[in-house]
Amino acid sequence: MSVPSHNENVNSQFGPQAHAYLASAVHAQGEDLERMASLVGRRPDAVALDLGCGGGHAAFRLAPLVGKVVACDLSEAMLAVVDGEAGRRGLDNVVTKCSAAESLPCPAASFDVAVTRYSAHHWRDVPAGLAQMHRVLKPGGLAILMDVATPGVPLLDTWLQSLELLRDPSHVRNTSPDEWRAALAAAGFSVGETARYRLRLEFASWVERMKTPPAHVAAIRSLQQRAPAEVRDYFAIEEDGSFTVDTILLAAKKR
Template sequence: MTTATHDATVLEQYDSRAQAYLASAVHASGADLERMAAVIGSRPHAVALDMGCGGGHVAFRMAGLVGKVVAYDLSAAMLETVAAEARKRGLDNIVTKRGAAEALPCPSGSFDVVATRYSAHHWGAFTDGLAQMRRVVKPDGLALFMDVVSPGVPLLDTWLQSLELLRDPSHVRNGTLAEWKAALASLGFAVGEVATYKLRLDFGAWIERMQTPDVHVAAIRSLQRRASAEVKDYFALEDDGSFTIDSALIVARPV
């Protein structure tokens, strides 16, 4: 699949769902978001990047900490939603810019802080997106990476990726923590703090947010019913299909 083809799939999935992601409780809050804010602290003169901003929750949280935030996303509809919400909240230091993660149209060393949350598993070229973040962060800058992570065990990994893809065909892959660390190190980041979390997904809200077709919902529920005890236990699978996954926050700095 070409990058352009994958980007078209992403847009097909997300252009019509901007309001759902703005309203999503999973995206609007979380211990990782609060930890991100604590790590950044007050930087009134800093310029920050929210890479793959989606509904804008990272940008909104950073806006009160830094001087300027660039909310960057492939979807124009997402960016329009973020801009409208920023105006509503009186956050006049958020600007939006459209493009793919792998082709960030900003000069090198543009940002004091770069962050991404729940976006990288959609990138057609994972390391290329991370490389762009490394390129645009200042030598003394800060980088934060937040995403769902794979348990790494082949059985559990296959189960997680399958459900993600059935729900959303723009899903590429949830990497393991080891893969994240290796990729960041290879691109010139020194990994510091790593915090891990358990994220419960309410099945109804999870499906509704993506407007998953009924045939795919049925397939997900079929897989869940036939899952092994090991899978059901690890993901804390509930009778209604709700389940719990791993997520992580990685703090890194350029070297």
């Protein structure tokens, strides 16, 4: 039996959960979404890209602001849900495209705005994904990256990555704010605003959304219960396993 590739693993993890991500309150709202909309502003002639769109919440927030939104994702099942929900909301300027972040089938300099939210920690090759964002943006185009971030402290980072991977085997790596700034600069972006937020993850819905196997749920709870004080305090681990993570928004322009 052949072993699936990383992209096949991502697809198999997220395709069956497409409706769960559409319904997820964690994904449907947030200060980062509102800040993204404020940074983009009203651009009726602009074309925007939502890279790794998942349930489509960034695309839906962008649609009233711009002329067209291309919602791009690796999962065709996710895209079918996004397409249906866009139609239900009357957002006829949202179109979908199936692709990995590292190999966008879009012409160079074809977008005014490119955003990605809660997707990059699944990318197999972050520098390649950022290079694609840079390639498809027009000169001076706006890029906005939003994701869960590591604190940049080895002890805390190791614990977060461990919980993430046990919950979801398609997880690759959460990245620190300093690492993101360096990666964006290396890709050819001028980094502007950086904003940090705190996001509480309710444990039961967090593992249910990904259909985490019971053995892995038990392993996560065991790790949490054995966590040292510094870890418990930073992530505000609660009795039921709920905890709080850092998220980040970085705004950058194509040089």
